[in-house]
Amino acid sequence: MxxxxxxxxxxxxxxxxxxxxxxxxxxxxxxxxxxxxxxxxxxxxxxxxxxxxxxxxxxxxxxxxxxxxxxxxxxxxxxxxxxxMFAVAAAVVLATKELIMCLSGSVLRATTKQYSVGDYIEVNGLRGRVVDINLFNTLMMQIGPNTQVGQLSGKAVSFPNSLLLSHSVQRDNVMGSYIIHTFDIPVPIHLDSDQIVPPLQQLLEKRCAPFVPAIEKHLEAVQTQKLFITPAAQPRITRVPHDDKVYNIVVRFASPLQLRLDIQQTVLDEYIRIQYRLLNPSA
Structure with missing residues (x-):
């Protein structure tokens, strides 16, 4: 042979x-x-x-x-x-439609620099940290299942690059080593927000104070280099009506990428303590 x-x-x-x-x-x-x-x-x-x-x-x-x-x-x-094979060209195109779309999505990602390995992204409800990219799909470590926590679940999830053609991509670390992080806290409508927001604001400012000057300089540099309209670095808490049962407290702050979850958890822990005292005044 x-x-x-x-x-x-x-x-x-x-x-x-x-x-x-x-x-x-x-x-x-x-x-x-x-x-x-x-x-x-x-x-x-x-x-x-x-x-x-x-x-x-x-x-x-x-x-x-x-x-x-x-x-x-x-x-x-x-x-x-x-x-x-000219006679079967149309059939080949139809059979490889998804493959062509994946390749097109890969070209789109590469040319627009939407994300790379190590970035935190969300596409079509899939959220995670990118660990591998090829011409056909993207592999990432899943974040969840609770989006309010934002920790890695230990599961890997992949999606075809064709999703990039029809869905928007949210990228957390677009500002580099710093991030503007936002999350909501649903509050029962009968709880007085004036007793909740001030202590949370004070705690948030205390946690973020060491980073604000460096983040402001970084955001100015990003705005100059990339022509981005960068947000303010000062932490902020806003009250937003929702329905007749709850209203939302929107917490927004800037921090180093690796500390955003720690700061978020600190604010949530303090809110739970305040909520318990308001619901149990005699305790």
Whole structure:
């Protein structure tokens, strides 16, 4: 059998293309390995998220180069095959519609820089931290199930990149290492907001005070560099009517990305204590 295969490669109509394809793929894989290892050795203190981002980018670039190289090498055979399959072209397009949409969504993400590995995003109700991206889907560690908590659930969830064509993408860390975080607290309508908001505001300002000057400078730099309209860094609590049973207290503050959940939990804990005292005045 091996003699037959070797004879076909040596004397068949596509022997040169096979050899060129093997050498091209091996060369690209070797080059990717050398470049990544050299980059990692030159940056020994690189965080694991940054290494993951470089590895994912290297894999995707390698796949694109391999596809592009194979297309060039096999151009003549592809052209001949295309002519013979012209009658079924429409059926092929319909059969690969979802695949084409995934590729289009991947191109859209790359060109608009919607998100990358390590970002916190939400798409079509799916919320999590991105850990892997390829040409067809995105993998992230799920946040939930309670959106008010915002912690990683330990589950992985993936979605096809075609969702990027029909749904908006919410990205938490668009401001870099800092974030403007907002959450709602539903309050029974009979509880006096004047007894709830002032202590929460005082606590929130105390927690955020160490970060406000640095965040203000950072937001000014972001506004200058990216031409973003950046929000204020000062914490704020707003009262919003909802219905005849509850009203909402909207809490908004700026903080380092890794501390936003701690500050949110501190405010929620204080609200629960205040609510208990208001509902049990004799306790």
């Amino acid at each position: 091996w003699d037959t295969i070797l004879h076909y490669i040596q004397n068949g109509p596509v022997k040169l293309e096979i050899i060129e394809s093997i050498l091209m793929i091996a060369g690209i894989l070797l080059l990717r390995t050398i470049l990544l290892q050299a980059h990692f050795r030159s940056h020994p203190t690189m965080p694991i998220e940054e290494k993951r981002r470089w590895a994912v980018m290297g894999r995707n670039v390698t796949l694109i180069l391999v596809i592009f190289g194979l297309t060039i090498i096999w151009a003549a055979q592809i052209h001949t095959l295309a002519l013979s």
